[in-house]
């Protein structure tokens with residue numbers, strides 16, 4: 001006898017790519033890992049791209065941070081497989097350079113270039129881009145049934161999704177070639193000469209940092225030209241993949257003002273870009289048993305120890321507020337994405353979700369999650 005699939009399992013069964021979005025700390029990475037585990041349990045060959053996960057979470061899955069995909073060892077009863085990469089920015093940047101630089105010598109020079117060292121580890125934003133690049137390589141070579149893509153905290157993930165070939169714009173508008181051309185010429189003529197001449201003309205100013213900086217930037221741009229053209233192609237391909245019918249989004253939020261405000265914003269962005277919302281997860285709710293006690297509180301207030309009363313009142317207010325946030329969110333989601341979109345409610349757990357066992361507990365909770373509205377009808 002086959003069991004009826006849960007809401008999240010149905011979403012996972014019909015998708016090839018799922019992108020998890022939401023504001024910082026709401027549980028995107030945890031939900032992404034949990035969805036990947038559930039899909040593997042459904043027998044799928046799953047790829048998971050996780051971004052800057054907590055080190056303990058990576059440890060729980062036996063992962064090292066880096067761009068390499070590794071097979072995760074799962075419980076023997078799991079029929080599918082899970083390959084995961086837990087990205088950190090520099091690792092992926094390096095991989096792209098290795099892939100697209102015309103030869104090893106240029107790749108090495110890029111790695112040693114001070115601007116590259118600075119940019120590859122500290123520039124915000126490219127992490128999203130890099131994740132998309134990695135997604136493209138997984139789509140191209142991985143043979144996965146489903147890929148789950150986590151997005152970084154407080155990201156402008158959707159900006160990147162909307163125009164993943166942002167670097168292409170640089171080239172198309174000629175900005176890059178305008179910047180690169182003179183330096184190409186300089187290289188052809190024997191690089192040093194021109195800079196030295198420049199130095200003389202400017203009365204030896206080349207010794208000051210500004211000029212040195214310019215020279216370094218020039219070298220960097222010349223070295224990066226091929227790599228940027230490669231980025232551009234990947235951007236176009238991933239952009240197409242994201243438009244596929246089998247790609248969808250899962251929005252994660254929590255019952256706090258900021259998180260819900262950000263969720264409203266993301267809902268608008270998804271709609272504006274025609275990206276389908278498959279599920280809405282509101283994580284970190286007060287434990288359901290506690291919510292029941294709070295609901296009963298007014299009737300039994302007389303019997304409650306006086307010192308505990310303020311605590312109950314605070315929790316009751318918090319719960320009312322959380323319910324109103326949930327209501328607004330679900331009504332907007334249904335307006336923009338259709339009436340089938342449910343808000344799946346998950347409890348705040350008493351423990352950190354940093355072991356394989358607690359990840360499975362979270363995954364099971366996601367499968368049996370009640371949808372918004374259920375909890376108010378419970379006795």
Ligand SMILES: Nc1ncnc2c1ncn2[C@@H]1O[C@H](COP(=O)(O)OP(=O)(O)OP(=O)(O)O)[C@@H](O)[C@H]1O
Pocket residue numbers: 022023024025026027028029030031052053054151152153154283284346347348349350351352353354
């Ligand atoms: N329902 C929950 N109960 C208890 N702890 C949770 C729950 N959901 C997530 N956490 C914990 O909260 C922390 C943040 O979760 P997670 O890393 O998944 O969030 P995130 O949205 O990916 O954060 P970031 O935006 O920083 O990437 C983790 O330590 C995780 O174990």
Ligand SMILES: [Mg+2]
Pocket residue numbers: 028029030051052053150151152153
């Ligand atoms: Mg995260």
